[in-house]
Amino acid sequence: TATEDATAAAATTTHILVFPYPAQGHMPALLDLTHQLALRGLKITILITPKNLPALTTLLSTHSTSIDTLVLPFPPHPKLPPGVENIKDIGNSGNAPVTASLSKLEGEVIQWFQAHPSPPQAILSDFFLGCTQQWATHLNIPRIAFFSVAALLTSILTHLWQHLDKLHSSDIIEFPGLPLSPSFPQHHLPSIFRNFRDGDPDWEIVKEGMLANSKSWGYVYNSFYALEGEYLDNIQKELGHHRVYNVGPLSLIGLSKSSDTKYEVLNWLDTCPDGSVLYVCFGSQKLLTEPQIRALALGLERSKTRFIWVVKSVSSQQVPDGFDERVSDRGMVLRGWAPQVEILHHKAVGGFVSHCGWNSLLESVTAGVMLLAWPMEADQFINAKLLVEYTGLAVKLCQGEHTVPDSDALARIIYESLGQDIPQKARAKAMSNKALEAVKAGGSSAAALDELVKELTQLGV
Numbered sequence: 001t002a003t004e005d006a007t008a009a010a011a012t013t014t015h016i017l018v019f020p021y022p023a024q025g026h027m028p029a030l031l032d033l034t035h036q037l038a039l040r041g042l043k044i045t046i047l048i049t050p051k052n053l054p055a056l057t058t059l060l061s062t063h064s065t066s067i068d069t070l071v072l073p074f075p076p077h078p079k080l081p082p083g084v085e086n087i088k089d090i091g092n093s094g095n096a097p098v099t100a101s102l103s104k105l106e107g108e109v110i111q112w113f114q115a116h117p118s119p120p121q122a123i124l125s126d127f128f129l130g131c132t133q134q135w136a137t138h139l140n141i142p143r144i145a146f147f148s149v150a151a152l153l154t155s156i157l158t159h160l161w162q163h164l165d166k167l168h169s170s171d172i173i174e175f176p177g178l179p180l181s182p183s184f185p186q187h188h189l190p191s192i193f194r195n196f197r198d199g200d201p202d203w204e205i206v207k208e209g210m211l212a213n214s215k216s217w218g219y220v221y222n223s224f225y226a227l228e229g230e231y232l233d234n235i236q237k238e239l240g241h242h243r244v245y246n247v248g249p250l251s252l253i254g255l256s257k258s259s260d261t262k263y264e265v266l267n268w269l270d271t272c273p274d275g276s277v278l279y280v281c282f283g284s285q286k287l288l289t290e291p292q293i294r295a296l297a298l299g300l301e302r303s304k305t306r307f308i309w310v311v312k313s314v315s316s317q318q319v320p321d322g323f324d325e326r327v328s329d330r331g332m333v334l335r336g337w338a339p340q341v342e343i344l345h346h347k348a349v350g351g352f353v354s355h356c357g358w359n360s361l362l363e364s365v366t367a368g369v370m371l372l373a374w375p376m377e378a379d380q381f382i383n384a385k386l387l388v389e390y391t392g393l394a395v396k397l398c399q400g401e402h403t404v405p406d407s408d409a410l411a412r413i414i415y416e417s418l419g420q421d422i423p424q425k426a427r428a429k430a431m432s433n434k435a436l437e438a439v440k441a442g443g444s445s446a447a448a449l450d451e452l453v454k455e456l457t458q459l460g461v
């Protein structure tokens with residue numbers, strides 16, 4: 001129709017500056033969303049530092065004409081080792097310094113913008129990059145905050161933010177105004193909130209980010225209504241934020257992550273019965289302590305269950321001597337980086353021991369695999385509550401960053417969860433169908449994405 005033609009023509013002229021946060025748990029999801037925006041005719045420039053550029057290779061080659069890059073050097077910061085441009089090399093403790101460092105790019109971005117023949121009409125940036133709200137204000141364009149975390153987390157942090165005094169007055173923090181009235185012991189809340197101190201530069205960065213996000217034009221969530229409907233609604237009501245777009249799980253509509261490599265681990269999975277293998281992996285960064293490694297090794301050994309255990313290839317992560325040989329008939333220790341999404345989608349996999357990072361959680365839910373939750377830090381306790389208590393998609397395995405679990409208890413939970421027809425398995429399958437429905441035409445996430453594209457397109461008219 002004429003209206004559709006007009007919208008398509010306008011879309012080709014709408015230009016968005018995308019600024020991802022350099023961490024494994026943040027960047028891929030925003031690039032998946034960028035892929036969708038480019039497919040729908042929006043013109044994109046991605047702001048990136050040199051060492052993170054290779055992460056864009058596939059996206060750039062897929063959309064050769066509609067995606068440009070603005071490559072700027074990573075500004076140095078006294079708390080960051082020189083040469084580091086991604087959180088994978090420094091761990092969560094680097095989050096606030098990386099944000100502070102990237103905020104220094106403001107002058108260069110504004111110069112680039114002012115010299116550009118057709119500058120962007122909006123900035124779409126990670127929620128850790130609150131600084132971009134100020135850039136957008138200077139440039140007089142809207143900023144959209146992309147949340148690579150749970151809507152439940154944002155609801156809780158927003159509430160905490162309004163009641164910081166609670167943190168100093170009680171051990172158990174309650175959130176009676178939120179759906180399902182969550183409550184947490186203090187030490188299960190993200191550490192920057194627990195230990196906040198005015199004047200601490202890291203806390204000031206987080207504060208600035210919270211304030212900036214609350215002023216942004218719109219919120220985009222890598223989540224979906226069947227999983228987090230109450231909280232997505234709550235964000236609209238609590239924050240009075242009318243533009244909340246739940247577009248996830250983005251991995252279902254992003255660029256394919258599968259590679260041509262035929263991983264040995266997938267060949268091995270082909271030989272295992274359906275639903276018989278436990279996949280164990282604690283995300284892209286987390287290192288276990290030596291006693292935790294020993295306890296987990298013993299638990300896996302005693303569970304008599306098939307497993308794949310992803311162990312980081314650094315010297316501190318050695319499994320006990322002889323472990324590989326003792327379990328060789330039914331277990332595989334995978335050193336380094338695992339093709340997680342492909343493993344989870346293999347029909348031999350029946351459970352996932354996870355730290356409950358948001359991406360791992362979504363990937364497991366999308367694949368219809370129940371989780372065995374071992375939250376350790378950051379937002380993971382909050383995600384685990386959503387999984388274990390609210391949606392019943394996970395079994396509780398253990399909790400705590402320094403907790404050393406009892407090996408016999410681990411073995412028993414693993415053996416019973418994998419071996420029996422427990423309700424978490426059926427719920428995970430049902431939730432995976434809902435995730436698929438959400439991103440199909442007419443589904444809640446597809447509709448939200450259409451709406452987002454429509455509104456962004458109008459900015460270019």
Ligand code: UDP
Pocket residue numbers: 024025026281282283284285286310336337338339340341356357358359360361363
């Ligand atoms: N991941 C992977 N292979 C690994 C470890 C991690 O593919 O060996 C991916 C995983 O699929 C997920 C991301 O890294 O997409 C980890 O993100 P998450 O939010 O779960 O945890 P984080 O790394 O931020 O703690």
